[in-house]
Amino acid sequence: MDTHDTSGQLEEALERLHASGPERLGRLSNHAPMVVEALAANGRSDAVHRWLDRYESKLEEFPDRVAPVTEADWRTALGDVRRAADWTDHFTRALAERPWRSVLAVWWPRLLPGLYGGSTHPVIRVGHAVRALRHGENAPRVTELAHALGYWAARHQPVSGITALPGAPTAARSLDAVPAVEESDDEFPARLAAVRRLPVWAGDVTDPDTARERLAELVRAATHRYATHGHGEETMLVHAATAPNAVLRTLDSLPRELWAPSLHAAWTASAAVTAMYAPKEPxxxxxxxxxxxxEVLERALAHGDEHVVKFTDTALDVGDEPALTAALRAVEISRPLA
Known part of the structure; x- marks a missing residue:
């Protein structure tokens, strides 16, 4: 649907949220900024504050600062979650000095290798922030991009040592070819570390427009797949679709030479999540x-779970019947927001 919100409800919600940190309990992401943007983008600004009231008990205070991040030492601070506030301050300063697209163009290739950190939530938050800014620039939306980029930098986590397996011609068949990891630990970092083999898909793509087409194909395939495979882990498997969709949403705000690298990173992230949580059988x-x-959006909103709302937002972007079916499956198998 992607409705341009002018009610001010999104801005009010973001201002409420910017006193909160990017995580709670030391590892769980704060999904509220992403959800309120998704609601506003889909014409449900009227529900933003009601949903946020339900979620508010999950918010924690903004973390303490350690030391400023500078251009001279930013590499040593990358991936240090203790520096989340420092990174947010860094991007707040950068966005005060330069247009947000210029800041994004500099930092996107620096952060892209660490797309997997924070269970891919940081890049998803960036995707929501960018969509809001594309529809209208104002102080709360720019501030949200600073928080999103700061979270990504603080949770930056590269993946290496992956053995390439033969892929298939389509994204759907390549996702089917992803081998499941043999890992019993429920924690995302441990499962991610167990990913050692992934198929290569669209690896030869260098043309920006082809990269966009392939990325849209991946989002569609991962969304559709949730209907038959989401029971493998109903919460985590949504990220196989929402993470690449966040990248897709950002492409138009990036230099075209970054589109193909973005496709390749998005594929690896989606395939890795698939490997980590895929069920034994569809x-x-x-x-x-x-x-x-x-009606599907209304079902998701009534359900309230943050992952369900965000996955439904991605399903609405895809827009076809199998995607809506997948969103209904997420409503059915996920635990509602209390």
């Missing part, structure tokens, strides 16, 4: 009724 899922996009 299931056949048929929804009880065929619903419109607006």
């Amino acid at each position: 299931v056949v899922y048929t929804p009880a009724a065929r619903l419109t996009a607006e």
Whole structure:
């Protein structure tokens, strides 16, 4: 739907949230900035504060500062979650001095190798922030980009040592070819460390427009796949779709030479999440009724779970019947927001 929100509800919600940190309990991401943007983008600004009231108990205070991040030493601070406030300050200063697209163009290639940190939530938050800014620039939206980029820098986590396996011609078949990891630890970092083999898909793409087409194909395939495979881990598997969709949303705000590298990073992230949480067998899922996009969004909003709302937002971007079916599957198998 992607409706341009002019009600001010999003700005009010972001201002409420910018006193909060990017995580809680030392590892769980603060999803509220992403959800309120998704609601506003899909014409439900009226629900932003009601949803936020339900989620507010999960927010923690903004973390303490350690030392300023500078151009001279930023590499040593990269991936240090203790420096989240320092990184947010760094991007706040940068965005006060230069247009947000210029800041994004400099930092996107620096941060892209660490797209996997924070269970991919930082890049997803950046994608939501960029979408909001593309529809209208104002202080709360710029501040949200500073918080999102700061979180990504603080949780930056590269992945290396992956053995390339033969891929398939399509994203859907390549996701089917991803081997599951044999790892019992439930923590994302441990599972990510266990990913050692992934198929190569679209690895030869260098043309920016082709990269966009392939990235859209990946988002569509991962979204559709959730309907039959989401039960492997109903929360974490949404990121196989929402992470590449965050990258897709950002492409138009990036220099074209960054589009193909963004596709390749997004594929690796989506494939890695698939490997980490894929079920042993798919299931056949048929929804009880065929619903419109607006009805599916209403189901997700009533359910309230932050991952369900964000996955539904991605399903609405894809926009076809299998994507809406996948969103309904997420509503069905996920635990509602209390």
